[in-house]
Amino acid sequence: MEKRSQALLSLAKAKLSRRIAFWIFISIVVIEAIILVPSYFRREQELLEQVENVSAIQARFFLKSAISMATEQELISLAKSVKQETNVVGWAVLNEKNQVIAQKGEQSIVGVNDLRGQDVIRMLDDRGDRYDVAWNGKALGSNYILVIRHNISFIESELVAYVWRIIGLVAIISLFVTASTLVVLGTIVILPILKLREDLDLVADSISCDSQEMAVLRFHSMLASRTDELGDVMTAFSQMYARIVKEIAERKMAEATIQKEKDTSEQLLLNILPCAIADRLKRGETVIADGFNDVTVLFADIVNFTELSATISPVKLVCLLNEIFSAFDNLAEKYSLEKIKTIGDAYMVVGGLPLYRPDHAEAIANMALDMQRVINKFAGELGKSFDIRIGISTGPVVAGVIGIKKFIYDLWGDTVNVASRMESHGQAGSIHVSASTHDILQHKYQFIDRGEIMIKGKGKMQTYFLSDRLTT
Numbered sequence: 129m130e131k132r133s134q135a136l137l138s139l140a141k142a143k144l145s146r147r148i149a150f151w152i153f154i155s156i157v158v159i160e161a162i163i164l165v166p167s168y169f170r171r172e173q174e175l176l177e178q179v180e181n182v183s184a185i186q187a188r189f190f191l192k193s194a195i196s197m198a199t200e201q202e203l204i205s206l207a208k209s210v211k212q213e214t215n216v217v218g219w220a221v222l223n224e225k226n227q228v229i230a231q232k233g234e235q236s237i238v239g240v241n242d243l244r245g246q247d248v249i250r251m252l253d254d255r256g257d258r259y260d261v262a263w264n265g266k267a268l269g270s271n272y273i274l275v276i277r278h279n280i281s282f283i284e285s286e287l288v289a290y291v292w293r294i295i296g297l298v299a300i301i302s303l304f305v306t307a308s309t310l311v312v313l314g315t316i317v318i319l320p321i322l323k324l325r326e327d328l329d330l331v332a333d334s335i336s337c338d339s340q341e342m343a344v345l346r347f348h349s350m351l352a353s354r355t356d357e358l359g360d361v362m363t364a365f366s367q368m369y370a371r372i373v374k375e376i377a378e379r380k381m382a383e384a385t386i387q388k389e390k391d392t393s394e395q396l397l398l399n400i401l402p403c404a405i406a407d408r409l410k411r412g413e414t415v416i417a418d419g420f421n422d423v424t425v426l427f428a429d430i431v432n433f434t435e436l437s438a439t440i441s442p443v444k445l446v447c448l449l450n451e452i453f454s455a456f457d458n459l460a461e462k463y464s465l466e467k468i469k470t471i472g473d474a475y476m477v478v479g480g481l482p483l484y485r486p487d488h489a490e491a492i493a494n495m496a497l498d499m500q501r502v503i504n505k506f507a508g509e510l511g512k513s514f515d516i517r518i519g520i521s522t523g524p525v526v527a528g529v530i531g532i533k534k535f536i537y538d539l540w541g542d543t544v545n546v547a548s549r550m551e552s553h554g555q556a557g558s559i560h561v562s563a564s565t566h567d568i569l570q571h572k573y574q575f576i577d578r579g580e581i582m583i584k585g586k587g588k589m590q591t592y593f594l595s596d597r598l599t600t
Contacts, residue, residue, distance in 0.1 A: 152306045160298040164291070171290050175283045179215055180250070180261050183276045190274050191265040204230040217258070218277035229272070236275040238262040243273065257281040417528035423480035424492040424522045424565060425544055427551035428456070428499060432514045433473040439512075448506070449473060455502045463491040468539060474551075478539060481527055489522050489568040493594055496520060496559045519550025520594070521562040549583045550591065559594040566592045573597055 204221070218233025226239050238260045243249050251260045259278040265271060430452070437445050453470055460467045460477050464485070468476040477495065480488030496518045503516040523543035529535050546562050554560030566575055576593040583589045 156302040187263040222273040425547035428475040430473040431556040515556040521547035522564040
């Protein structure tokens with residue numbers, strides 16, 4: 129019962145139902161109106177005929193009797209015997225010359241000339257409440273004309289009542305036909321369409337879900353099988369939804385594959401270039417070169433690694449170097465530094481670019497100290513004698529991307545050369561720094577003054593060994 133009430137409520141709310149009901153109702157009303165107009169005039173004619181028939185009997189009697197009348201006086205006496213019914217308000221007897229022989233009541237508007245050889249003539253006056261009927265006696269062998277004037281004012285009220293009866297009947301028929309048609313159409317067409325609309329809403333809500341959730345939807349429109357055109361539409365809708373589910377699943381798989389490949393490409397690009405530089409390349413920049421006034425560069429080289437390579441297999445050598453450099457990479461990430469490159473057993477990292485940071489020298493110093501601990505740990509685990517030599521320098525550099533294949537983000541400038549010389553002129557297990565770096569870090573770290581030494585290509589330079597952080 130509740131479901132039926134809900135169905136009727138949905139049917140009443142449906143715009144299609146209201147439109148169908150409106151046009152059915154209007155169509156029936158128009159059809160009935162077309163029928164009513166001639167029916168109205170036919171009913172009016174019937175009422176007039178009824179009025180005329182009442183006086184027609186007396187008229188024929190009078191005209192037949194007038195044949196035997198010798199004088200007009202006898203005719204007048206006969207005319208006075210005409211009964212005046214309730215709807216007769218006047219009468220008159222005319223001769224062929226249109227002279228009134230006898231008259232009683234209201235005067236008629238019909239004359240002899242109006243007959244024009246006709247047996248009977250009927251005329252309504254301008255007010256519409258008087259109806260004159262004239263009978264020509266020649267058809268019965270008489271030379272007189274009898275005109276009777278009728279009061280037909282009651283016809284108007286009778287017609288009004290007749291019209292209202294018809295309107296009421298039309299309204300009842302229209303409402304009944306509209307309601308019954310609406311119920312039939314609602315059951316066969318409208319309610320299934322509403323269910324189909326609910327299914328469309330379900331599909332719209334499920335588009336954002338994954339394909340598995342979409343596939344388990346149960347459509348209201350498919351709960352009952354149909355063999356008509358609407359059933360074909362519902363079947364086509366179900367098949368379309370199945371295709372959509374399949375296509376969305378395939379598209380999501382393709383998108384996932386593309387995204388995975390994109391992420392892999394992004395990660396590979398970020399393994400080669402700094403994030404900010406990679407973004408500039410993706411935006412279409414073809415030449416990337418920037419000057420930085422203050423950065424700190426670190427070079428590191430594993431001491432005795434060449435001799436070590438002769439004592440272990442190539443695979444183990446590569447694995448060891450990979451583990452060491454991976455540990456260095458983790459340190460670079462920890463201190464937010466930018467790894468530049470590795471060459472053989474040498475490692476290069478920089479602080480302060482491509483995004484400037486004021487503590488770049490401290491970050492490099494911290495990483496250098498941690499790199500020593502990492503090397504000591506590996507040496508202890510392997511039981512081998514190898515160490516690391518680190519060189520650091522601070523100053524201006526130029527950085528940019530070179531090449532179109534296997535391109536690299538690299539640094540140029542005197543600061544890079546000095547840092548390289550600090551590494552090559554350093555000592556195993558030491559962190560050799562230039563005076564520029566020492567001047568920045570001298571109040572936070574412990575240094576050993578090495579004095580002035582001869583640096584290849586630079587001459588004499590004051591250098592220092594970084595030993596540890598200052599304790600507070």
